Amino acid sequence: MVKMIVCMKQVPMASELPWDAKTGTLRRDLSDGMMNPACKNALEAALTIKQHCGGHITAVTMGPPMAEEILREAIAMGADRCLMLSDRAMAGADTNVTSFTLARAVEIFCADFDLILAGCHTTDSETAQVGPQLAEELGVPVVTYADELEVKGRSVRIRRVSDNFLETLEAELPCLVTVNTHAFKPRYVALSGLQDAFGETNILTVSASDLGLDPETIGIKGSPTKILDVYAPRAEKQNIVLKGAPKRIVENLFERFDTMIGGIIRKDIEREGRG
Amino acid sequence: MVTAKSEIWVFGDYRNYFQNRVTLQLISRATDLARPLNATVCTTVFGCNTDEWVGEYIAHGAQKVYLVEDESLKNYSSDRYVTLMERLARQYRPEIILVGATSFGREFAPRVAKRLGTGLTADCVGLDVDDDGLLVQTAPAFGGNLLTKIVTPHKRPQMATVRPGVFREIPHNYEATGEIVRVPLPKDLPADRIRITGYEHRPPLTQKLEDAAVVVCGGRGMGGKAKFKNLFELARLLGGEVGATRPVVYAQWADEDTLVGQADRHIRPKVLFSFGISGAIQHTAGIIDAGFIIAVNKNPNAPMMKMADVAIVADANQVCLALIKELRKRLRG
Ligand SMILES: Cc1cc2nc3c(=O)[nH]c(=O)nc-3n(C[C@H](O)[C@H](O)[C@H](O)COP(=O)(O)OP(=O)(O)OC[C@H]3O[C@@H](n4cnc5c(N)ncnc54)[C@H](O)[C@@H]3O)c2cc1C
């Protein structure tokens, strides 16, 4: 029996996600927040291990109360229990403090874990930092971007591609693995499962004081990094605007910018012409 | 106490060409940052038989190399490298540590930052020094069209990762000299907790897109897989390559290796055509070095249109078809 923890985050439904490849449309039916895709793959990896080896899965998230939705989804997929870290004082945490907070919760509520699974990265920040930093907090080995993952006895075997090297790695439990988005395609959750999960009470909500944390050390206050400014980038281009019928636009383009784009294009046209 | 000259460190990531390139690019940026700080540009090199890399880094601007060489370091292992970096940083106290956002760097840097109790900004697209000597890290924010400036005011070192291609390396100068600080392998360095049981080099993705003088990029505004195909014909006629945005790759209108942007590829064509692309920062981060930009979009206010030399307000596919027609005519004529 493998005692597992899956770290998950609710992310805004970015404009391109989820994207229905068949109909070529956005799935706007889904709500504004969703489970970060890689976290879903991590949960799927945990479920697969549970099927093969037996196990127990705790899903953990730190976020606003609304993020409870993804824990319910996790239960519908097959997680056994959930931990929701939610507190105003936790807001605005950078990855350093996020991993610090998650680690304290793990130590209190699931200290005897064998395997922690996280997504390789989130779609909203894509830092890929929380997994490795959580491993450091807990003093366990970490492997990121796993494509394959297998538990055998007290060890895990991982395959991954890292900078063009195909690596096969082994580590002893306990350890932390982050799961790639190509691996462990998440199972389909039937609507009934989701509905059952909404009646579910197997979610433990904890605050900073439940974790014995000083509000000064967490959230925006405890974060080593500070945001100075958020702004829209500006471009300094001549920005000539062309409108009208496509045919006319293209003629116009060649008339006006022949010297500018012509250099390269003409060369290629000549090459094409000869070839 | 008179403090020694401050140092900017670049982690020497050398396992393959791209890793080595991003190291050189960061040495170059560190050289710019070092001027206002009056700091020394240093590289750390861990491994076995690393003369080649030490030489490369010095030739590209490193003034000092911290070198830990040992037979036992020949496996490129983040577990041991993290501990070494932590120890070195505690001993020599660099102001700044820069790490390439390679697969290795992404596993390595967060762990080092955590051990040193400091901040780390991922995927910076800009690094500068402000009047107070703080490292200002510019990174994309909120998954959209915004940039954010981040500092680490109190903790040291200040740490950032940067994707390959964001900065340009300094041309090599094999006359350059640098100091080499040989650090013996600590006797108590813990054993690797990760065992490597298989290791296989895979051929890197082609560099075609990065090297192309003309790139035709398409986004969701192309409207479908069949229409997107037209861009390949246009690229063929122009002697260029096709690039794509993430939604296009997700929808499988184009292969994954066409993706252009922060996450994968930085391109620097002389001429860039951009069809039906909104211009989210994650995409445009990959095209900042493009020369002449021609954008086609139905929406004249799309950010992509603002950063174009020529902004064409029209249907992307129709303009693509008209271009194909015009080029064919010119080729025949
Ligand atoms: C952490 C993170 C990392 C990311 N990394 C990358 C990355 O590396 N590369 C990348 O590309 N994206 C990346 N993205 C996604 C990025 O934010 C954008 O969502 C994506 O670039 C948008 O692609 P698009 O312009 O094709 O689609 P959209 O944003 O949907 O834009 C489509 C455009 O087409 C126009 N249009 C529609 N119909 C027509 C028509 N008939 N004719 C002409 N124009 C038309 C619209 O006006 C619109 O401007 C990342 C996102 C996140 C959160």
Ligand SMILES: Nc1ncnc2c1ncn2[C@@H]1O[C@H](COP(=O)(O)O)[C@@H](O)[C@H]1O
């Ligand atoms: N607030 C959070 N709560 C729980 N897990 C998180 C949180 N933020 C990040 N993670 C985990 O860390 C992974 C990588 O996130 P990131 O470092 O933000 O790219 C995610 O896929 C999650 O598994």
